[in-house]
Amino acid sequence: MKLIRALLSCCAAGAVAFAALGASAARADDLSFGIISTDSSAVLKQRWQPFIDDLNRQTGLHVNAFFATDYSGIIEAMRFNKVQIGYFGNASAMEAVDRSNGEVFAKVLYANGDTGYKSVLITNVNSRVKTLDDVFKNPKDLTLGWGDPNSTSGSLVPGYYLFAQRNLPVNATTFKTVLPSSHEANLLAVVNNKVDIATNNTMELATLARKHPDRFKEVRVLWTSPLIPSDPLVMRKDLPEATKQKLRDFFYHYAKTDPREKKIMADITGYAGFAPSSDEQLLPIRQIALFQQKQKIAADTHLSDDDRKSQIAAIDAKIGALNAPAKP
Structure with a gap:
């Protein structure tokens, strides 16, 4: 009887150990996919969830979407290993690579064949600001909708190519008001004539034109930047190599032929899929x-x-x- 109890005890212990091992293995496949806050979380979830579902089904991984209220939330989440994969802009990807043990492994492709996108400065068609010269005549009289500090098209590129080239720093002393916000919020503020000018990008304008052509007619583009490399995908360097390969295989082949997958990508922001990339695109x-x-x-x-x-x-x-x- 004692022998039977001992055997049962060993079996029970083995079962617990096996269950713990299984749970550990499952956790090793649990990943979070951070998505920068270009729009509200509800809008981003609607755009990205079908893609996340396909990612899980095709790789066997367990990936959950992670949204934060600003870019730094995704960067910090990756830094503390709460996020293992991320969709970034180039400026925020640079921070993720430098501060969060990340590496660029892919970049998005656009349905229209473009290899990148552009930053824009916009205003309402009925605004008193008609040209770029009007912006620099008296900036202290203007309210500027500005991008997230880690946004490539919302702050870094216009800050350099538009304002720094004219020796005009972007702050509360050079403008009447500077209102940092998301691309979506800045775009709506311009459409509704709540700010005088705002930064944005050609991807968001294309989405607005496709989904709300009536609102798109309310937007005037005052300035367009040089081409910005397409948005990168970043993964943590310390992911298991087998997991990295699953991610590469999925991203590099997704939406290449399947009409349903192509529609999912187009619905995100006019994307057509992904291509291999590296940290060099951040140069x-x-x-x-x-x-x-x-x-x-x-x-x-x-x-x-x-x-x-x-x-x-x-x-x-x-x-x-x-x-x-x-x-x-």
Whole structure:
């Protein structure tokens, strides 16, 4: 009898250990997919959930969508391993790579064949602002809808190509009001004539034109940036290699032929699928960010001449390293 009890006890212990192992294995396949807050969480969930469902079904992974109220929420979530995969803009992807143990592994493709998108400055068609010159005549009289600090098209690119080139920093002293918000909120603010001008991008405008052509007619584009590389996908470097390969296989082949998958991608933001990529696509964004840092240091009156020269020299060295040809 004692022997039977001992055997039963061993079996029970083994069952518990096996169950724990199984639970551990299941947890190893549990991932969170962070999606930057270009729109409200409800809108993003509606766009992305069919894609997430396909990702789970085709890979056997258990992936949940993770939405935050701002870009930094996704970056920090990846930093603390609460998010393992992320859809980012280029500026936020740079932060995820530098601060959150991430690596770029894919980029989106567009249905219209474009290899990227553009930042825009927009206003309402009935606004007193008719041209770009009107913006710079008296910016202190204007309310600016600005992007998230980590947004490529909402802040980094217009901050550099539009405002820095005219020596106009974006802050509460140069404009009547600066209102940082999402692309969706800024677009609605312009449509409803709640702000004088706002940053946005050509993807959001295309979505608005497709879904709400009447509202699109209320938008006037004042400025368009150079081409921005298409949005990258980032994964944590420390994911198991088998998991990484499942993700690569899924993203690289998704929506290539299946009409249903193509529709899901088109409904997200006019996408057509994904292509392989790497951290190298962030190079032009790094150059812009460093140049902006250099401008801020040059204009900082609190620094001594020696400190200013030293900091500028350090940034010039970083820019030089980025511009140096890759070693064979």
